[in-house]
Amino acid sequence: MSDSPEAPATPYDQFRAGERHDDVFFFLHEDAVGAPDALQHVAEDVGTGVVLVLPGDRGGEVFQKVTGLDPMEFAGVAMDTEGHIDASLTAGDCPSRDADSHFVKFVFAFSEEENPEVGGIYAEGDVIHAYAACNCGTTYSDKWVVGERDD
Numbered sequence: 001m002s003d004s005p006e007a008p009a010t011p012y013d014q015f016r017a018g019e020r021h022d023d024v025f026f027f028l029h030e031d032a033v034g035a036p037d038a039l040q041h042v043a044e045d046v047g048t049g050v051v052l053v054l055p056g057d058r059g060g061e062v063f064q065k066v067t068g069l070d071p072m073e074f075a076g077v078a079m080d081t082e083g084h085i086d087a088s089l090t091a092g093d094c095p096s097r098d099a100d101s102h103f104v105k106f107v108f109a110f111s112e113e114e115n116p117e118v119g120g121i122y123a124e125g126d127v128i129h130a131y132a133a134c135n136c137g138t139t140y141s142d143k144w145v146v147g148e149r150d151d
C-alpha cells in the first residue's frame with residue numbers, strides 16, 4: 001500500500017516514463033489542430049491543447065486523420081532538423097527562431113525499449129523519439145533517455 005497522495009499515472013505519464021512502447025503519443029495544439037470530437041473522451045487536456053496516447057496502428061491512423069500527414073513520413077522529414085522538444089512533449093524551441101511567435105502545432109512521439117546491442121543512448125535506457133511541427137512550418141526532432149530530461 002502506498003500513502004502517496006498523487007493521482008494514478010495517466011497514459012500520458014506512463015508514455016513519458018517509457019511504459020508504453022507499443023503506443024504512440026501525440027500533442028495537438030488547440031489553436032492549430034484541436035481534438036476531433038470523437039476523441040474528446042480519450043484526450044487529456046494539457047492547457048495549450050490535448051495529448052493522446054493510442055495503440056500504434058490506431059494512433060497512426062488518427063494522427064493522419066487530424067493532421068493530414070502520415071506519421072512516419074512526417075517523422076522522416078522532421079528527422080532532418082534537430083531541435084529541442086520539452087520533456088512534456090507539448091512545446092519546443094523552434095530551430096528557425098526568427099520571430100517570437102513560434103509555437104508547436106503538434107508533436108508525434110514513440111518510445112523504444114532499452115537495447116544494449118544498439119549501443120549509444122539506447123544502451124542507457126528507454127528512448128523517447130519526438131517529432132514536432134512549428135506554426136512557422138519548420139519541423140524538427142529530438143530524442144532522449146527516459147528520466148534524463150527535466151524540461
Ligand SMILES: [Zn+2]
Binds near residue numbers: 095097
Ligand atoms: Zn518556428
